[in-house]
Amino acid sequence: AQSVTQPDIHITVSEGASLELRCNYSYGATPYLFWYVQSPGQGLQLLLKYFSGDTLVQGIKGFEAEFKRSQSSFNLRKPSVHWSDAAEYFCAVTVSGGYNKLIFGAGTRLAVHP
Amino acid sequence: GAVVSQHPSWVICKSGTSVKIECRSLDFQATTMFWYRQFPKQSLMLMATSNEGSKATYEQGVEKDKFLINHASLTLSTLTVTSAHPEDSSFYICSAMLTSGAGGEQFFGPGTRLTVL
Numbered sequence: 001a002q003s004v005t006q007p008d009i010h011i012t013v014s015e016g017a018s019l020e021l022r023c024n025y026s027y028g029a030t031p032y033l034f035w036y037v038q039s040p041g042q043g044l045q046l047l048l049k050y051f052s053g054d055t056l057v058q059g060i061k062g063f064e065a066e067f068k069r070s071q072s073s074f075n076l077r078k079p080s081v082h083w084s085d086a087a088e089y090f091c092a093v094t095v096s097g098g099y100n101k102l103i104f105g106a107g108t109r110l111a112v113h114p
Numbered sequence: 115g116a117v118v119s120q121h122p123s124w125v126i127c128k129s130g131t132s133v134k135i136e137c138r139s140l141d142f143q144a145t146t147m148f149w150y151r152q153f154p155k156q157s158l159m160l161m162a163t164s165n166e167g168s169k170a171t172y173e174q175g176v177e178k179d180k181f182l183i184n185h186a187s188l189t190l191s192t193l194t195v196t197s198a199h200p201e202d203s204s205f206y207i208c209s210a211m212l213t214s215g216a217g218g219e220q221f222f223g224p225g226t227r228l229t230v231l
Contacts, residue, residue, distance in 0.1 A: 009155075036222075041123075041224060042224055043118060043207070043209075043221070043223050043225065044158075044207070044222040045222075090157065090158070101148075101160060101163065102148075102158075102160065102220065103160075104157040104158045104159075105157060106156060106157045107155075107156070107157055
């Protein structure tokens with residue numbers, strides 16, 4: 001069965017530091033991969049997605065992610081974190097063939113220290 | 115664009131009562147909407163897929179008689195938690211799909227927090 005693993009439940013970084021959030025997936029074929037951010041009182045917002053092509057994907061808010069098939073990973077990165085980036089981040093994969101049935105990882109809560 | 119709203123944002127009810135949660139796509143039509151449930155500090159679990167004009171497709175383990183879903187129009191889907199009990203307390207999130215197919219993007223509502231006393 002398809003699954004998504006986010007090994008880090010909670011990460012704390014200093015403002016201005018770089019960030020990498022890990023995501024591993026289990027899926028037989030090439031997946032569609034997503035990163036979402038959830039802030040209190042707001043709906044999940046799509047940061048970026050990978051369907052095919054260039055394995056380095058640029059997203060909104062300065063985020064990027066790299067698809068590595070050999071490692072079954074899709075890690076999210078940001079070179080310099082801002083205090084407003086504090087939120088919950090979810091990696092997700094879509095089961096192909098039909099509806100857009102998202103399978104989410106458990107999430108990583110990011111705290112940013114001033 | 116592509117805004118999804120949910121109403122109410124929070125609701126408290128007594129055990130045994132039913133609660134209806136609305137999900138609306140405000141500026142686009144969505145033939146497919148999804149309902150998720152999120153437990154504290156956990157991920158979103160897909161409950162059901164709702165298609166306009168047809169019966170919802172429920173995920174394994176989700177009681178269709180407990181969680182009634184109606185997708186009466188291209189902009190509105192409702193989730194009714196029937197005979198709610200404390201274990202139904204959770205954060206319910208809907209999403210609406212802008213385009214069809216496996217790569218279609220979902221836009222999420224802000225969620226509804228249900229507390230059953």
